[in-house]
Amino acid sequence: MDTFTGMRLFAEVVDAGSFSAAGRRLGLAASSVSRQVNSLEDTLNARLLNRSTRSLSLTHAGEIYYERVRRILSEVIETNAAVSQLEATPKGSLRVNAPVVFGRRHIAPHLTEFCARYPEVSIDLTLTDHFVDVIESGADVVVRVGGLSDSSLIARRLAPNRRVLVAAPAYIERCGVPETPEALTEHACLIYKFNVSMAEWHIRTSDGSVTKVKVQGPLTANNAEALHSAARDGLGIALLPTWTVGRDIISGALVRLLPGHEADIRGHETAIHAIYPHARHLSAKVRAFVDFLVGKYRPTPYWEFE
Numbered sequence: 001m002d003t004f005t006g007m008r009l010f011a012e013v014v015d016a017g018s019f020s021a022a023g024r025r026l027g028l029a030a031s032s033v034s035r036q037v038n039s040l041e042d043t044l045n046a047r048l049l050n051r052s053t054r055s056l057s058l059t060h061a062g063e064i065y066y067e068r069v070r071r072i073l074s075e076v077i078e079t080n081a082a083v084s085q086l087e088a089t090p091k092g093s094l095r096v097n098a099p100v101v102f103g104r105r106h107i108a109p110h111l112t113e114f115c116a117r118y119p120e121v122s123i124d125l126t127l128t129d130h131f132v133d134v135i136e137s138g139a140d141v142v143v144r145v146g147g148l149s150d151s152s153l154i155a156r157r158l159a160p161n162r163r164v165l166v167a168a169p170a171y172i173e174r175c176g177v178p179e180t181p182e183a184l185t186e187h188a189c190l191i192y193k194f195n196v197s198m199a200e201w202h203i204r205t206s207d208g209s210v211t212k213v214k215v216q217g218p219l220t221a222n223n224a225e226a227l228h229s230a231a232r233d234g235l236g237i238a239l240l241p242t243w244t245v246g247r248d249i250i251s252g253a254l255v256r257l258l259p260g261h262e263a264d265i266r267g268h269e270t271a272i273h274a275i276y277p278h279a280r281h282l283s284a285k286v287r288a289f290v291d292f293l294v295g296k297y298r299p300t301p302y303w304e305f306e
Helices: 003-016 019-026 030-044 060-084 100-108 106-117 169-175 183-187 224-230 240-251 286-295
Strands: 049-051 056-058 094-099 119-125 143-145 155-161 162-167 189-194 199-204 212-217 219-221 237-241 256-257 271-276
Touching: 003 019, 003 030, 003 056, 003 060, 019 030, 030 199, 056 060, 060 155, 094 100, 094 286, 100 106, 100 240, 106 119, 106 286, 119 286, 143 286, 155 286, 162 224, 162 240, 183 199, 183 212, 189 224, 219 224, 219 256, 224 237, 224 240, 237 240, 271 286
Parallel strands: 094 119, 094 143, 189 219, 189 237
Antiparallel strands: 049 056, 143 271, 155 271, 162 237, 162 256, 199 212
């Protein structure tokens, strides 16, 4: 058995929840699927699944292996689809869903160019900050800012999602500059609304260490544009994505504070991804749109200042 086949069978077993269900999906006997997954474990010299008479569960090694296998399989599917669809013509209605602020700033302004390049494609754009289930919504592409949770979908990384500390020159002149993350407790901070009475910012340094700081200030809001506007007006210090404040930092309307420090999102790197349903053949219109966004944001997004 080759390793790739073992990886694919293992992922199917995890997704289906049992060897028999995976076998039915693949047209194989459950015993054959079980035997090949056992062979994979022997090759890796690691147990991936805890087996009982009624259920299967992933071991710690299995959880790590499953996440990486899913990414590998997605890349293989995407690569094969790219070759198969090279000559296809993008056409039809393309349903796109994106967060409100990011969509308004970094998707909508590019749609005229996309439509001119692909005149047989029409865009149906929905902007919302509510979590969107890709399958239930019927969207062809969902642009998501932040971490990923559903490994059964295809996710292509578009850009980093860095969050930095900023303040207006007027605020700095009035209140000074914090020299350390801990000093933020002495400043007026503009807080993104969470279900807690006092926000806690997790600030990561270039060496990877993280400082947790309780902050408070004159404004709490559930909208990044409201915080951005207040920061520009000198109301306080904000912790905002570079795709929101990058151009202001370049122009001098905002000043980056504590260079080398960024937000640490639950200890994991987050990014901006294009997400679309798992499909044997990716449609040309989806591929064209995702490739178009990649071309706009890479290798370095135009909103980055360093």
